[in-house]
Amino acid sequence: MRDDVVPVKSAFTYTPGCVAALEASLSAERLGTYLRKSKGNREQAIRLHIWNTAVSAAFYGPLQCLEITLRNAMHARLSEAYGLTWYDDPSGILDHGTHTRIAGAREDLKRDGYPDDPPHVVAALPFGFWIMLLGAGGRMTAGGKANYEMTIWRKAGFRVFRHSRVTRKAAHKPLNYLRTLRNRIAHHEPIIDRHLAADYASIQQVMAWMAPDIGLWMDHHSRVAELLAFSPDSPDLTF
Template identity: 55%
Template sequence: MTSPTPNVKNFDLNDDILDELEATLSADRLGTYLTATGGERAEAVRLYTWNTAVSAAFYGPLQALEIALRNAMNRELASVYGQTWYDSGKAGLDSGCLARVEQTKQGLRKDKYPDNAPHVIASLSFGFWVSLLGPGGYIDWKTKTKANYEMTLWRPALRRAFPHAASISRKNVHTPLNFLRTFRNRIAHHEPIFTRHLEKDYQNILEIAAWIAPHKRAWIEAHSRVPEILATPRDADNLKF
């Protein structure tokens, strides 16, 4: 017989429930929250619930930014180096990026998808796109030849992916996006994010979205639950995720 679904408004964190939740979450995972709440198990579970809720709320804005960023960067790179710009030697991608492109193609072929430009572009990770805004690593380790993304990617193409940013530099775009990359990865791996400056993370998402397309920022703000969750006490006992 299936047990009735508990009403979150009346969900009592008694010892039996806390024992079971601790076992399913693992002591190591819950330990971070116990440390933050001075060893109080009920408060730790409430904080874990809040962390889960705010992570879920950030998923939509991060997804919106990632897709906008990917499409804008791809558009400008394709306009300079062609649809398969990632295969063009003139783009000067470093060995790490070239390896990720090849791994992406292999993965597509393995899954019986074509390794054409639309599929490759859609399959490349957020980290890949952010890395294109960095300085670039080694093209050839043996000769210590380094990529120069400032000259091969940023100036001829990628600066135009942010048409609504006034006098922006490559570094000033890369830095906040790189912070958001680690933020996104923590969420994807179900890690704690409650110690981060989440208001700043949210503002970074909105600001970068506005650099690409102001209406995209407005769309994110109109639909986002992030402000609502951030305003909710972390010890709330009726929070849904």
Template identity: 50%
Template sequence: MPSGAYPKTEAYPRDTKQDIRVSVMTVKNFPLSEPVLQALQTSLSPERFSTYLRASGGHQEKALRLYTRNTALSAAFYGPLQGLEIAVRNALHRELTARFGPAWYDNRLTGLNPKAQDQILRAKRDVQREHRQADPPHVVASLSFGFWVALLGKGGNSNYEMILWRPALAKAFPHARLGRKQAH
């Protein structure tokens, strides 16, 4: 296979003895005896397993292989999603810092809603519990992707459109003509 080329994949292999390749990741095939099938079904729960069972036409082994493939595909998305999270977080932090100062999350003028304030308080506690200083780099890195996405939302009674988006966060997307709703 040429360098950089990805192997062709299918929903599940015709020959179940083949390894399943997803991008550069290989999921090793393993024997699925009846006891192993039953144990895996039990650990997944009948509700979760039924989704894969329906997709495989009721074939148990194909359903488990499909589940394994889904797990591998999900893992393949981790790197790009992590990159997106860091890029969005850093861009929003940069613009909030420019507008409200390095510890923008403590500045009352940001108008952060109670949920966001609670998340910041928990992030500070988590940082301190790890014996690190609760300074902007550590606090910002401790906030979840959901926190950053929520800053692009309406903000409830806080009106993030007027308080955060227009004066600061819109600048985090300099090459895109986005409104707050599209960015969210």
């Protein structure tokens, strides 16, 4: 066989025993989501589960690109405004929830034996943390309410989205919605009820606001459009 020829797998045969084993392994509750979509057809439900898994995998790369671009840009701009260890909050701008998440990230680093330094702290903070910094700001530890519009957005955040004139609220909205997509994928949950084409368009839009060249690179290597065009009923779909 030539090295450049990829063998095509034959369609998988779903015997009654295989379907029963898959149902037991996936759990009746989990498969129930797909059964409802498939009107009780177990083989179609399993194919829909495969499609969900394949599309979730396809979204992993673009979501990773979005998250890393956002966190590194936010860290760079906040470092310019408040210093490299801005998360120590010497200016007293961060709300209680933000402090809690930073403390949790540092505890995780300590437990796992990693250095407590800016590269590791930044990498340990989750996607939702950075999106939270684009919110309005919540209750301060010492009382009162943080004003992220003034202390984060106008000082640093707007520069993250330098290729647009987007407002803080407009930047926050699609990212917060994409956060739920990322979390569902990370927890192996169904995403079939979401408007996935719109989700991908949101990723493309936010990347264009932040780093259009990286967005084009991301889109070139993405399989999302290909998978969304693939019928969930296809016997040839793999993950």
